[in-house]
Each structure stands twice: as C-alpha cells, then as structure tokens.
Amino acid sequence: MKLTTAIKLGSLLLLAALASGAHAQMDHGKRMAAKAELGTAAALDPQGRLWIASKEQAAGSPAQYVVLQSSPDMGASWSAPRRIQQEPEAVAADGESRPKLAFGSQGQIYIAYTKPLGKPYTGEIRFVRSLDGGQTFSAPVTVHRNRDEITHRFESMIVDREGRIHIAWIDKRDIELAKARKQAYRGAAIYYAVSDDAGASFKGDYKAADHSCECCRIAMALTPQGKAVAMWRHVFEPNVRDHALRELTPDGAPPPLQRASFDDWHIDACPHHGPALAFGADGKRHQTWFGVRGEAGGVFYGVADADGKLGQVQQLGSAQAEHADVLVDGKTITLVWKQFDGKATAIWGRRSTDNGLNWTSGVLASSRGNSDQPHLLATPAGAFLLWRTQDEGVRILPAIPATSATGTLP
Incomplete structure (x- = not known):
C-alpha cells in the first residue's frame, strides 16, 4: 500500500472512530445507564x-x-x-x-x-x-x-x-x-x-x-x-x-x-468494518464493504450475477463513509451508510426501484452525538432504517431520502 493511501486510510479510520462512539443513553424507558453501549x-x-x-x-x-x-x-x-x-x-x-x-x-x-x-x-x-x-x-x-x-x-x-x-x-x-x-x-x-x-x-x-x-x-x-x-x-x-x-x-x-x-x-x-449482504429473487448477490481500491478508500457496493461474477463496483459517499447496509425487495434496492463530516454524523440513503438503473440519494438522519451503525429492516411497507443515537435514542425511519438527486450511478 502506497504511503499516500496509508495516510488517507489512517485519517479515515480516525474519523470513523470519532463518529461511532459506543456509549449512549436510550430515551424510551430511561432504563439504560448514561454510558450504555x-x-x-x-x-x-x-x-x-x-x-x-x-x-x-x-x-x-x-x-x-x-x-x-x-x-x-x-x-x-x-x-x-x-x-x-x-x-x-x-x-x-x-462496534x-x-x-x-x-x-x-x-x-x-x-x-x-x-x-x-x-x-x-x-x-x-x-x-x-x-x-x-x-x-x-x-x-x-x-x-x-x-x-x-x-x-x-x-x-x-x-x-x-x-x-x-x-x-x-x-x-x-x-x-x-x-x-x-x-x-x-x-x-x-x-x-x-x-x-x-x-x-x-x-x-x-x-x-x-x-x-x-x-x-x-x-x-x-x-x-x-x-x-x-x-x-x-x-x-x-x-x-x-x-x-x-x-x-x-x-x-x-x-x-x-x-x-x-x-x-x-x-x-x-x-x-473493524464488516460487510453487508443481500440476494435478489433473480439470484444476483448485492454486497457492500469497506476497503481501499487503489487510491480510493471508503465504502463500496457491487452486484454479482447468479454465477457469482462481480460486476462494476461503485463507491458510496465520501472517504469518510462507513458501515453500510443493503436490502433488496423485488426491483427495489436500498443502501444506507454512515458518514462523519468532523462535526456531525449523517446516515445517507440510496434507493433504486428499477434494479439499479436509476437511483435517488440523500440524507435520512443525522446526529451530533455518539451513534450505532445503521441497519435496514424489510417490512410490508418497504425498507426502514433503524438507527440508535446518543441524543435521539432508537429511531425507525422510512429508508427513502427526503431530499434527493436522481440519476444513474457512475
């Protein structure tokens, strides 16, 4: 790994550590201690x-x-x-x-x-x-x-x-x-x-x-x-x-x-960044992971065909993106990831309703306190985001970007 990539990775992991503090208080019930994981x-x-x-x-x-x-x-x-x-x-x-x-x-x-x-x-x-x-x-x-x-x-x-x-x-x-x-x-x-x-x-x-x-x-x-x-x-x-x-x-x-x-x-x-995995009804494998590809470090998304051959790989968000999740329901693909800008942590969402041909993306939620990783839930009403934060507690939100830009992924 080149020195410049190593420096970028070190900064990326430091930001991730700052963004994903492990301690917080749950709001409902007030049963959790002030520094509960x-x-x-x-x-x-x-x-x-x-x-x-x-x-x-x-x-x-x-x-x-x-x-x-x-x-x-x-x-x-x-x-x-x-x-x-x-x-x-x-x-x-x-963690x-x-x-x-x-x-x-x-x-x-x-x-x-x-x-x-x-x-x-x-x-x-x-x-x-x-x-x-x-x-x-x-x-x-x-x-x-x-x-x-x-x-x-x-x-x-x-x-x-x-x-x-x-x-x-x-x-x-x-x-x-x-x-x-x-x-x-x-x-x-x-x-x-x-x-x-x-x-x-x-x-x-x-x-x-x-x-x-x-x-x-x-x-x-x-x-x-x-x-x-x-x-x-x-x-x-x-x-x-x-x-x-x-x-x-x-x-x-x-x-x-x-x-x-x-x-x-x-x-x-x-x-300390594991992958996420989902299969479509067509047998395609959808996966997200954290890594370094050449000079680019961060979170990536790729789709493998029914024979397991991985296609084009896309980077999600900035170099500070981390801990992504993926959910597939029919032709709808939902991606979420966590991203820290030095002051606050946002959960970004990206959604396609036509098997990945076109996408909408935007911020689903944000917090200035410590927070858990984002998780996607499959429900009869579609994909929902579960995110637990220090300041807001457990949040369950539709995984549809409130403000979005539409277009084909590069």
Missing part, C-alpha cells in the same frame, strides 16, 4: 410486530443483561425492556458486536450474543430462546463445544426456510494450535453451528474457513433457494484483506469458498 438488533415477528434487542447496564452497577422491547407501530411506542437472563452476565454490544435477534415461523424468539471473558479479546457465543412470545426465556447456553478461553466473538445468526438456526462466529482456536506446533497462522477462522430443533440443541463446531480477519462482523443472508450464506473479510495470501463467502450447509460440509471482493488491499491490521 449502543449496539442494537431489530427484527419483525411473523405478525409484523417490531422487536429490538440491546444491552442494559444499570448506573453504578456492573450487572449486564440483554433486554428485549417490542413496538406495534414501528417505533412510535415501545414496551418496557424485558431482561432475557435470570442472572447477569457480560454482554458485548458496541462490530451486538446481540442478534431472529424469529422462527411459529413466533419463536431467538437471541444470540457474545459474552466477554476475563482475558482481553476472548468470549463465548451464547444463545437464549423463548417459545411463548417473550413471556419466558430459556437459560443461556454456549453454542460451541470448544470452551477454551480464546476468541469466540462477532457472532451472526440467521434462520433458513426450513427453520434451521445458523450461528457463525470468529474463532481463534486454530491460532493456538498453530502456536503449539510452532507454525504460522494468519488471522482467525470462521466457525458455525446449526440447530434443527428450534434451538434446543446445536450441531457443530463446523469450520467454514481458515484465515479470516479478526474483528470484522460476519454478514449472513439467504439465497433465493433459502440457503444460508456467510460473507466475511478474509486474509488471502500473503496478507490481502479482501472478502470471501461460503454457503453454510447443515451437515458442516460447505461447498468451495468464493472470493467476493478484489480490492487487493494489503494491510497488516483489522479495519
């Missing part, structure tokens, strides 16, 4: 009710919980936060980590989260479920069989069309094995587990890939055929931090790994 997940249940999962830590207390809230009116009003654990335990809910939330076809509620352990950068992937609409919750269980005090972090979860729960995470057990054998090992690994009994038990640990990046979130999406696919920042030889993807099969025998981005970004560090 902002990482929040959201999902709609089969009846269309919106739920969010976040972290609670009472002021002046080390006790931590995952809490659930629901809204019948897309965020206009909220239920009181409900703790899912009987006893407190550590919960990761900032690339946050509790994960999903639903089964019969309304089962599934929650996954990382429980940090005593040593730095170590953790366990925990799972809790409710079979009665959130009235009661199972005791937390650790998803993976490996119980070493190492990295099991940055989990992602998805439920496939057969009702199977797939949970993937970043795992460093292979680094420890390599050290014992005095062998080199780049990065970490991607492992996953699968439940085919509504979370009563999990099968695994299945390895999806060696040599993942260490701290970038994993994106997961379903193909038109309903298969679970994971995308992550990979470490290609000799130390190129591009992206890879792979189908996560229920039997732990996934098909060959595919390369998903081709920036050729040589960097001996983890950027």
Whole structure:
C-alpha cells in the first residue's frame, strides 16, 4: 500500500472512530445507564410486530443483561425492556458486536450474543430462546463445544426456510494450535453451528474457513433457494484483506469458498468494518464493504450475477463513509451508510426501484452525538432504517431520502 493511501486510510479510520462512539443513553424507558453501549438488533415477528434487542447496564452497577422491547407501530411506542437472563452476565454490544435477534415461523424468539471473558479479546457465543412470545426465556447456553478461553466473538445468526438456526462466529482456536506446533497462522477462522430443533440443541463446531480477519462482523443472508450464506473479510495470501463467502450447509460440509471482493488491499491490521449482504429473487448477490481500491478508500457496493461474477463496483459517499447496509425487495434496492463530516454524523440513503438503473440519494438522519451503525429492516411497507443515537435514542425511519438527486450511478 502506497504511503499516500496509508495516510488517507489512517485519517479515515480516525474519523470513523470519532463518529461511532459506543456509549449512549436510550430515551424510551430511561432504563439504560448514561454510558450504555449502543449496539442494537431489530427484527419483525411473523405478525409484523417490531422487536429490538440491546444491552442494559444499570448506573453504578456492573450487572449486564440483554433486554428485549417490542413496538406495534414501528417505533412510535415501545414496551418496557424485558431482561432475557435470570442472572447477569457480560454482554458485548458496541462496534462490530451486538446481540442478534431472529424469529422462527411459529413466533419463536431467538437471541444470540457474545459474552466477554476475563482475558482481553476472548468470549463465548451464547444463545437464549423463548417459545411463548417473550413471556419466558430459556437459560443461556454456549453454542460451541470448544470452551477454551480464546476468541469466540462477532457472532451472526440467521434462520433458513426450513427453520434451521445458523450461528457463525470468529474463532481463534486454530491460532493456538498453530502456536503449539510452532507454525504460522494468519488471522482467525470462521466457525458455525446449526440447530434443527428450534434451538434446543446445536450441531457443530463446523469450520467454514481458515484465515479470516479478526474483528470484522460476519454478514449472513439467504439465497433465493433459502440457503444460508456467510460473507466475511478474509486474509488471502500473503496478507490481502479482501472478502470471501461460503454457503453454510447443515451437515458442516460447505461447498468451495468464493472470493467476493478484489480490492487487493494489503494491510497488516483489522479495519473493524464488516460487510453487508443481500440476494435478489433473480439470484444476483448485492454486497457492500469497506476497503481501499487503489487510491480510493471508503465504502463500496457491487452486484454479482447468479454465477457469482462481480460486476462494476461503485463507491458510496465520501472517504469518510462507513458501515453500510443493503436490502433488496423485488426491483427495489436500498443502501444506507454512515458518514462523519468532523462535526456531525449523517446516515445517507440510496434507493433504486428499477434494479439499479436509476437511483435517488440523500440524507435520512443525522446526529451530533455518539451513534450505532445503521441497519435496514424489510417490512410490508418497504425498507426502514433503524438507527440508535446518543441524543435521539432508537429511531425507525422510512429508508427513502427526503431530499434527493436522481440519476444513474457512475
């Protein structure tokens, strides 16, 4: 990487750190401490009710919980936060980590989260479920069989069309094995587990890939055929931090790994920026990611055809853009990303209703305080933005730019 690119990247990452502070206070309920972590997940249940999962830590207390809230009116009003654990335990809910939330076809509620352990950068992937609409919750269980005090972090979860729960995470057990054998090992690994009994038990640990990046979130999406696919920042030889993807099969025998981005970004560090992934009904793969392409650094968007060939890549926003998300619904493609201008953070949106031929773009929301990453929600009324900020709390907004410019992407 050239010196000028390295300097630009350093400035970009510094601005990103300033823009994405992890601590804030939730406005509804006033249950969160003044410095609560902002990482929040959201999902709609089969009846269309919106739920969010976040972290609670009472002021002046080390006790931590995952809490659930629901809204019948897309965020206009909220239920009181409900703790899912009987006893407190550590919960990761900032940056690339946050509790994960999903639903089964019969309304089962599934929650996954990382429980940090005593040593730095170590953790366990925990799972809790409710079979009665959130009235009661199972005791937390650790998803993976490996119980070493190492990295099991940055989990992602998805439920496939057969009702199977797939949970993937970043795992460093292979680094420890390599050290014992005095062998080199780049990065970490991607492992996953699968439940085919509504979370009563999990099968695994299945390895999806060696040599993942260490701290970038994993994106997961379903193909038109309903298969679970994971995308992550990979470490290609000799130390190129591009992206890879792979189908996560229920039997732990996934098909060959595919390369998903081709920036050729040589960097001996983890950027702490994971990708986003969505599939259209036509089989095309839509993806966003953070990287450096030549002299350009920032967030990029690309579409791969049904055979996996990536087409033209577009840069989203300025060099300060970060943490993008993508959603595809029929011919409508929605993109959002976070962008800091040195004083305030804005969420930009870009939307096409004709499969990407023409786009409208503009600012969806802004805040001068700390904020979480933006997330897109698929609803019967179209795409909505979920954004949690220090000053405004949880915001649910239609992902349609209020002021926009129309045109074909360059």
